[in-house]
Amino acid sequence: MNTLKWKVANANGKTEVEIQGAITEDADLNGLLALEGSGLLALDLAGVVQINSCGVREWIHFVRKLSDGDRGFELVRCSPAIVRQLNTIANFRGAGSVRSVMLPYYCSSCRSEAQVPLDLTGASREIADEIPCAKCGGTMEFDDMPSTYVSFAG
Numbered sequence: 001m002n003t004l005k006w007k008v009a010n011a012n013g014k015t016e017v018e019i020q021g022a023i024t025e026d027a028d029l030n031g032l033l034a035l036e037g038s039g040l041l042a043l044d045l046a047g048v049v050q051i052n053s054c055g056v057r058e059w060i061h062f063v064r065k066l067s068d069g070d071r072g073f074e075l076v077r078c079s080p081a082i083v084r085q086l087n088t089i090a091n092f093r094g095a096g097s098v099r100s101v102m103l104p105y106y107c108s109s110c111r112s113e114a115q116v117p118l119d120l121t122g123a124s125r126e127i128a129d130e131i132p133c134a135k136c137g138g139t140m141e142f143d144d145m146p147s148t149y150v151s152f153a154g
């Protein structure tokens with residue numbers, strides 16, 4: 001059973017693929033290699049909720065194949081699960097560039113979670129410690145370490 005789903009959109013000369021689910025040994029990443037279309041391949045990873053150790057192996061294999069191909073690729077809106085791997089494993093992104101990540105926030109008043117994109121291509125990579133909670137009007141706190149969250153980006 002494939003634990004992963006994806007949706008393809010072609011826009012602005014790019015092929016954007018929204019990837020959702022868990023990357024495990026059951027995730028069929030080969031289907032992504034066979035995608036039609038040309039131009040840059042942008043992999044939107046905001047919906048990747050989990051990646052286990054077998055999934056990491058599958059992913060690195062996949063990224064190596066992508067890196068060997070003619071087509072450029074980039075990782076966008078990387079979920080916290082993906083960011084964790086980017087920080088730990090040097091070749092997790094292969095030849096791809098990481099354009100943006102998702103920042104996790106948590107509101108202790110109403111226990112809601114939110115994710116906010118952070119653009120890594122801009123001048124500022126500042127992570128706000130707190131943002132307003134859209135649900136209860138309280139304060140959401142960054143749910144990780146601001147100083148090290150995007151340490152892979154240098």
Ligand SMILES: [Zn+2]
Nearest residue numbers: 107110133136
């Ligand atoms: Zn709240």
